[in-house]
Amino acid sequence: MATPRALGLPDGVRACLFDLDGVLTRTATVHMAAWKRTFDEFLRATDPALPEFSQEDYNRYVDGKPRADGVRDFLAGRGLDVPEGSAGDGPDARTVQGIATRKNELVLRELDEHGVEVYEGSVRYLRAVKEAGLATAVVTASANGEQVVAAGGFADLIDTRVDGVVAAREGLRGKPAPDTFLAGARALGVQPHEAVVFEDALAGVAAGRAGGFAFVVGVDRVGQADELASSGADVVVPDLDRLLGDGS
CATH class of the missing domain: 3.40.50.1000 (HAD superfamily/HAD-like)
Known part of the structure; x- marks a missing residue:
């Protein structure tokens, strides 16, 4: 042994x-892609001048953290103050919980379509x-x-x-x-x-x-x-x- x-x-x-x-x-690559799509859509709708989500942002703000914590930390890093919302918020809600829900839906879809x-x-x-x-x-x-x-x-x-x-x-x-x-x-x-x-x-x-x-x-x-x-x-x-x- x-x-x-x-x-x-x-x-x-x-x-x-x-x-x-x-x-x-x-699956880290799957998570990175889901975070990027989620945040980039949110940033474009908020202020097109804001820089897009990057690999450096992923490493610094969200990797390894609970989803909602990652949302809060990234948005704070961009100087954005977004309502917390509630755990039942849908993926279109402009809240921390809604953004987290949107990201998770994208991950689950990717895993379902392509596996692990x-x-x-x-x-x-x-x-x-x-x-x-x-x-x-x-x-x-x-x-x-x-x-x-x-x-x-x-x-x-x-x-x-x-x-x-x-x-x-x-x-x-x-x-x-x-x-x-x-x-x-x-x-x-x-x-x-x-x-x-x-x-x-x-x-x-x-x-x-x-x-x-x-x-x-x-x-x-x-x-x-x-x-x-x-x-x-x-x-x-x-x-x-x-x-x-x-x-x-």
Whole structure:
């Protein structure tokens, strides 16, 4: 049986907590496209002179965060004050909740039409983690975590899941607060110093560092290795299988 060190992790690690979008699945690109369409439509209707939503905006304001938090942070970054609205607001409502609803509808449509792509190297690493006897959790801000894990075909490799639905039910703050990762560790029966966080988002890496976890792995999918390291990643890799001791 492989040891944590063979997985590129410190000795004494008992559990691995994986973000979903951008770490195990390619759905980060789907989310980026949905956010861009949602925000660009809103910005054009508000003031055509406002700059369009960019990859930098995605990385800075919304990646890894609960939808409504991402909406608030991005709009604040553009100097816009938009009513909060209510959770039942439809996708055409010019409110924080309405914008969040519009974005989610676009994501669900894309997933329904095209399914879920996985990062084969990361799923290979996840399988090696399970074979090594370590506990596993998916920790994601997405309210669609259950569907994405099932569609990705690796539900049998995940012991527990803390997603947007769980966070809302339990009143957990979103990343960069460490609440959801700490909840994942509790669900697996381990202490933070016995667990590793795997994240591609700056907010997620910051959450892992704030939670006092043994090790934080940054996954660089969009050319932000330096920013991931600055946010608290102990190591940054382009895909998780780079951590495997056999180098394959």
